[in-house]
Amino acid sequence: MIKILNQLYFFILIISLIILWSCKEEPSSPNDQLPSVSERVNSLLSQMSLDEKIGQMTQAERGALQNITDIKTYFLGSLLSGGGSAPSTNSPQAWADMYDYFQYYALQTKLKIPLIYGIDAVHGHNNVFGATIFPHNIGLGCTRNPQLIEQAARVTAEEVSGTGIDWTFAPCIATVRDERWGRTYEGFGETAELSVMMADAMVRGFQGSNLSDYGNILACAKHFLGDGGTQGGDDQGNVIADEQTIRRLHLQGFISAINAGVKSIMISYSSINGQKMHGSKYWITDVLKDELGFKGFVVSDWQGIDQLPGDYKSDIETSINAGIDMVMVPNNYIEFIQYLKELVNENRVSIERIDDAVRRILTVKFELGLFEKPFTDRSLTPNVGSTAHRSVARQCVRESLVLLKNENNFLPLSKNINHILVAGKNGLDIGNQCGGWTISWQGNSGDITTGTTVYQGIKNAVPSSTTVSYSFNGSSTQGADVAVVVVGETPYAEGNGDRNDLSLSSEDITTINNIKNAGIPYVIILISGRPMIITNELADCNAFVAAWLPGTEGQGIADVLFGDYNFTGKLSHSWPRSMNQIPINIGDANYDPLFPYGFGLSY
Ligand code: BGC
Ligand code: BGC
Numbered sequence: 105m106i107k108i109l110n111q112l113y114f115f116i117l118i119i120s121l122i123i124l125w126s127c128k129e130e131p132s133s134p135n136d137q138l139p140s141v142s143e144r145v146n147s148l149l150s151q152m153s154l155d156e157k158i159g160q161m162t163q164a165e166r167g168a169l170q171n172i173t174d175i176k177t178y179f180l181g182s183l184l185s186g187g188g189s190a191p192s193t194n195s196p197q198a199w200a201d202m203y204d205y206f207q208y209y210a211l212q213t214k215l216k217i218p219l220i221y222g223i224d225a226v227h228g229h230n231n232v233f234g235a236t237i238f239p240h241n242i243g244l245g246c247t248r249n250p251q252l253i254e255q256a257a258r259v260t261a262e263e264v265s266g267t268g269i270d271w272t273f274a275p276c277i278a279t280v281r282d283e284r285w286g287r288t289y290e291g292f293g294e295t296a297e298l299s300v301m302m303a304d305a306m307v308r309g310f311q312g313s314n315l316s317d318y319g320n321i322l323a324c325a326k327h328f329l330g331d332g333g334t335q336g337g338d339d340q341g342n343v344i345a346d347e348q349t350i351r352r353l354h355l356q357g358f359i360s361a362i363n364a365g366v367k368s369i370m371i372s373y374s375s376i377n378g379q380k381m382h383g384s385k386y387w388i389t390d391v392l393k394d395e396l397g398f399k400g401f402v403v404s405d406w407q408g409i410d411q412l413p414g415d416y417k418s419d420i421e422t423s424i425n426a427g428i429d430m431v432m433v434p435n436n437y438i439e440f441i442q443y444l445k446e447l448v449n450e451n452r453v454s455i456e457r458i459d460d461a462v463r464r465i466l467t468v469k470f471e472l473g474l475f476e477k478p479f480t481d482r483s484l485t486p487n488v489g490s491t492a493h494r495s496v497a498r499q500c501v502r503e504s505l506v507l508l509k510n511e512n513n514f515l516p517l518s519k520n521i522n523h524i525l526v527a528g529k530n531g532l533d534i535g536n537q538c539g540g541w542t543i544s545w546q547g548n549s550g551d552i553t554t555g556t557t558v559y560q561g562i563k564n565a566v567p568s569s570t571t572v573s574y575s576f577n578g579s580s581t582q583g584a585d586v587a588v589v590v591v592g593e594t595p596y597a598e599g600n601g602d603r604n605d606l607s608l609s610s611e612d613i614t615t616i617n618n619i620k621n622a623g624i625p626y627v628i629i630l631i632s633g634r635p636m637i638i639t640n641e642l643a644d645c646n647a648f649v650a651a652w653l654p655g656t657e658g659q660g661i662a663d664v665l666f667g668d669y670n671f672t673g674k675l676s677h678s679w680p681r682s683m684n685q686i687p688i689n690i691g692d693a694n695y696d697p698l699f700p701y702g703f704g705l706s707y
Contacts, residue, residue, distance in 0.1 A: 165434035187545025203268025243504030243652030245292035245676030257309025266484035282337030286601025289633030293676030299357030316473030327372030339599035367400030388427035501660025516667025525584035539653035540597030547595025555656025578618035
C-alpha cells in the first residue's frame with residue numbers, strides 16, 4: 105500500500121513538474137539572434153566547476169544508483185539501462201515515468217544540464233515488454249535492403265523515444281570473421297561491404313536528418329575497433345593483423361557511420377595486436393578523432409576501462425588520455441569521479457582534455473534538443489509495439505530468410521494441405537526466435553514477450569480447414585502430410601555464446617530423425633545466430649531455410665513459406681561445411697564453403 109502511495113506521489117510530482125516546465129516562457133529573441141550550439145556550449149562550459157565537468161563524463165547504471173539524489177550530488181551526465189535493467193513494471197509508460205523521474209533530478213542542479221539516457225535497443229527496443237522486436241543484424245544483412253533497414257531503425261527510434269530514452273548503443277557494425285564468436289548475430293555479416301551499407305542505413309534511421317526532430321535518437325556505432333576479428337572468435341579477444349587489413353575490414357563501417365552523421369562511438373573490449381582498444385590513443389584520438397574528423401563523443405564499454413593494465417586510477421588516466429569522453433562506469437561512479445578529479449589536480453589528465461570531452465558531450469545534448477525537451481514525448485508512448493511497427497519488422501523477417509535448398513520445388517507449400525505438422529523446439533517459442541538481448545541480457549526461452557511464433561504464423565496463414573499441429577520433438581506425426589521442422593539455437597549473449605562446436609544438438613537431430621523415419625516430407629527452418637554445421641541434415645530434407653533470429657514477427661516466415669512473397673535473402677556469411685573450415689570468409693584462398701557468401705535461392 106505504502107509502495108503504491110509512494111509511486112502515486114512521485115507520478116503526480118513528475119506530471120506537475122512537466123506541466124510547469126512546458127509552461128515556462130520562452131525568451132522572445134528574433135531568430136537571427138539565437139545563439140549557435142557552439143556558443144551555448146562555450147557559455148555553459150565557462151560556468152562549470154571541475155565537479156560538474158567530471159559528472160558529465162560519468163555514466164552510471166540505473167540500478168547502481170545508491171541514492172536517486174546522487175544524480176544531482178555528483179552532477180551525473182548520463183545513465184544507462186544494461187541488458188534487462190527495467191523498471192519493476194515493464195511497460196512503456198513505466199519506462200517513461202522512470203526516465204522523467206531521473207531527468208527531474210538532473211534538472212535540480214544549478215546549471216540544469218539534462219541527462220542523456222542510453223540503452224541497447226539493438227533489434228528494436230528489446231528491453232521493453234511488448235515492443236516490436238526485429239531480426240538481429242545477421243538477418244538484416246541478408247536483406248541487402250538499406251532502405252528497409254533505415255525504416256526499421258526509424259521505427260526503433262520512435263519506440264525508444266516513446267519511453268523517454270535518448271540514445272541507443274547501436275548499430276553494432278562488427279565485420280564478423282569467425283562464427284565461433286558469441287556475438288556473430290550482432291553484426292551484419294562477414295564483409296566490410298555489409299558493415300558500410302548497413303551502418304549508413306541504421307544511423308540515418310535512428311538520428312534522422314536533424315537530431316532534435318520528433319522521434320529521433322542518438323546512435324552509437326560499436327565496437328571500435330576490430331571486435332569481429334578476434335583470434336578464434338574469442339569474445340573480447342585479440343585481433344592479430346597488420347594495420348592495412350584492420351583498416352580494410354574493420355574501419356570502413358565506422359567511416360560510413362561518421363559520414364552518415366553518427367554522434368557517438370563505443371570502444372571495443374577487444375585488443376589489436378595485444379593492445380586493449382580502451383587504451384589506444386592511436387586509434388581513438390589519432391585515427392578516429394583527428395584523421396577521420398569524428399566530432400561526436402566516445403563512450404567506453406561496460407567496465408571496459410577496468411581491463412586495462414594497472415590499478416583503477418591508472419585505468420582512468422590511460423583511457424581518458426587515449427580519448428574516451430564518457431565512461432560507462434557503470435557501478436562505482438563515486439570512486440570513478442573521485443579518482444578522475446585527483447588525476448586532474450595532479451596534472452595527469454589535462455583540463456584541456458576534460459574540456460574537450462565535456463564540449464563533445466554537451467554539443468550532442470544541445471543537438472538532441474534535450475535542453476528544450478528534457479522529458480518524454482508522451483505522444484509516442486502508445487505506439488510502442490504498434491501494428492504499423494510490427495509490419496515493418498515482418499517485412500524484415502521475410503527479406504532476411506535465405507532459402508538454401510528446395511528440391512523439386514517442394515516450397516512454396518499449398519495452404520490447402522490437409523495437415524501441416526510443426527515440429528521442433530523453436531517452432532512454438534517466441535523467446536528462442538528472438539535470441540539474446542531480448543527482455544533480459546541473455547534472452548530466454550518461452551513466452552517472454554508478445555509476438556507471433558512460427559507455428560502461430562502458419563496457423564494464421566491457412567484456412568480453418570487445414571489442420572496445423574505441433575510436436576516438440578516430432579514424435580506425434582499421425583496424419584501429417586508435411587512437416588515444418590524448426591530447430592537451431594537457444595538464446596545467449598556475448599561471451600556466453602562463444603562455441604567450438606556449431607553442430608545441431610542431439611535433441612534437434614532426434615526431432616529431425618523422428619520426422620524422417622515417419623516418412624513425412626519436410627522443410628527445416630533453422631533459427632540461429634550464425635551458420636551451423638548442417639551438412640548431414642541438409643542431404644535428407646526436402647527444403648532448408650536459414651531464418652536467423654527473426655524476433656517477434658514470425659508471420660513473416662509463413663508469408664514466404666506459402667509463396668505470398670518470394671525468397672530474396674542472400675547469405676551475409678559463407679556457410680562452412682564443417683568446424684575445421686572455420687574461419688571461412690569470401691576472398692579466402694581455397695574457398696570451398698557449403699554455400700558461398702551471397703548465396704540464396706528464389707522461387
Ligand atoms: C556490451 C555492449 C553494450 C553494453 C551495455 C556491454 O557488455 O559489450 O555492447 O552496449 O554492455 O549494455
Ligand atoms: C548487463 C549487460 C552488460 C553486461 C556486461 C550485464 O549484467 O546487463 O548490459 O552488457 O553485464 O558484462
